[in-house]
Amino acid sequence: MDFDVMGMHKSFLEDIAELLDSAEAEAAEGWSDEGDTRTLRNEDWTFLRKLGHAGWLGVGFPPEAGGQGRTATEELMFLEELSYRRLPPLGSGIKFVGPAIARAGSEEQRARYLPGLLAGTVRFSVAYTEPDAGSDLAALRLRGQRVDDRFVLNGQKTFCSGVQNCTHLWLAARTDPAAERHEGISLFIVPIETAGIAVQPIHTATEIRVNEVFFQDVVIPEASLVGAENRGWQIMMSSMDRERLEPVSGMARLVDEASDWARQPDPDGYAPACSEHVLAALGRLYAEVDVARLFAAQLAWMIDEGKRCVVETSMAKIINTELRQTVSTIILDLLGEAGQLRLDEIGAPLGGRAERAYRGSTWMKIAGGANEIHRDLIATRGLGLPRPRVIVTQAQRSH
Numbered sequence: 001m002d003f004d005v006m007g008m009h010k011s012f013l014e015d016i017a018e019l020l021d022s023a024e025a026e027a028a029e030g031w032s033d034e035g036d037t038r039t040l041r042n043e044d045w046t047f048l049r050k051l052g053h054a055g056w057l058g059v060g061f062p063p064e065a066g067g068q069g070r071t072a073t074e075e076l077m078f079l080e081e082l083s084y085r086r087l088p089p090l091g092s093g094i095k096f097v098g099p100a101i102a103r104a105g106s107e108e109q110r111a112r113y114l115p116g117l118l119a120g121t122v123r124f125s126v127a128y129t130e131p132d133a134g135s136d137l138a139a140l141r142l143r144g145q146r147v148d149d150r151f152v153l154n155g156q157k158t159f160c161s162g163v164q165n166c167t168h169l170w171l172a173a174r175t176d177p178a179a180e181r182h183e184g185i186s187l188f189i190v191p192i193e194t195a196g197i198a199v200q201p202i203h204t205a206t207e208i209r210v211n212e213v214f215f216q217d218v219v220i221p222e223a224s225l226v227g228a229e230n231r232g233w234q235i236m237m238s239s240m241d242r243e244r245l246e247p248v249s250g251m252a253r254l255v256d257e258a259s260d261w262a263r264q265p266d267p268d269g270y271a272p273a274c275s276e277h278v279l280a281a282l283g284r285l286y287a288e289v290d291v292a293r294l295f296a297a298q299l300a301w302m303i304d305e306g307k308r309c310v311v312e313t314s315m316a317k318i319i320n321t322e323l324r325q326t327v328s329t330i331i332l333d334l335l336g337e338a339g340q341l342r343l344d345e346i347g348a349p350l351g352g353r354a355e356r357a358y359r360g361s362t363w364m365k366i367a368g369g370a371n372e373i374h375r376d377l378i379a380t381r382g383l384g385l386p387r388p389r390v391i392v393t394q395a396q397r398s399h
């Protein structure tokens, strides 16, 4: 791998800086880097539409799909810059629903959804998880029953983020209950306003709103089907590589700010950095952020080289999400009691961002596949160890 990434992409980096310098001034206040790519607020979308207008939402999209056709390395640089500046991230619709439509969607679907997606007017919420199908996603049961040239949806999804701001659901449904678990699943694009859909919010401790979504006799046309019927699993799994391209620079910024805080002397002239404990903690975090950044750069390079990186995407997911928890936990500890003050509360050190990042870090180890599942995957695919036995409970059997 060539580590002179910055040198190679100097003009690209300058372009990004110029774009964001001008767009940043108009961006919504209050975005905190919680690494949340899925719960964008209305005001974040205002900023993203501006990026879309300038042609930057499709930074990693192929040109034939209306994007810039940038490499994964360049896309990562762009995400890093957004994250360091605490600007809203692109969202999962852009990151992986769009590429999946570009790859597996019909001509009509590409023409219908991609321009809106890249302009920030079409917004997807991913509806995969169900109450009994999270880590074991292939257990999903929401029924998509074919009736002539339509499908009728019945069932429930849960933990869907961003439904409150989305225009469409990217939905996985079971279209052939008799087939093998991975074979009877299809993917659909469903407008959120379709009759028979009901949304129930779940407010989490992280302040992220997720949602339960209920489907009762929801009728959608055959044209909503993405790819071939019963082949949805393959599309779902193939869209994961770039989704894992997560920046770490939000954490780098928190470490930078904690270092600034540590330099500031109190009225007696004593700065936190005078303490060996503080120095050791910040030194550790600086090194860990750098390792994570290098790993993310390596993953992007592997994607660009067309290398198989199933194991590395799982590693990157674990490294990134655990880094967030380590950084925010240690900084919160250094800040003492005042660190618990929340975003923009008077007297909150680092503007309350360490506290926010701490709460925000908890869910990321679960969403996108729990880290334990990714560890299993690394062990089985990376080390070639046997797959763990799945224990099916009596309750699951009786479903």
Ligand SMILES: Cc1cc2nc3c(=O)[nH]c(=O)nc-3n(C[C@H](O)[C@H](O)[C@H](O)COP(=O)(O)OP(=O)(O)OC[C@H]3O[C@@H](n4cnc5c(N)ncnc54)[C@H](O)[C@@H]3O)c2cc1C
Binding pocket: 038, 125, 126, 127, 128, 129, 130, 131, 133, 134, 135, 136, 158, 159, 160, 161, 162, 204, 208, 210, 363, 366, 367, 368, 369, 370, 371, 372, 373, 376, 388
């Ligand atoms: C904030 C948030 C946002 C989310 N957004 C979305 C979204 O937009 N769309 C969507 O479809 N889903 C979303 N999810 C759902 C997420 O993908 C699931 O929570 C995740 O896949 C885990 O599924 P589960 O919650 O059912 O946990 P379970 O599958 O019940 O697992 C519970 C715990 O058991 C452990 N575990 C389970 N199986 C194994 C195993 N085989 N080996 C070892 N350990 C195991 C894991 O540690 C896991 O943490 C979101 C979740 C959160 C928390």
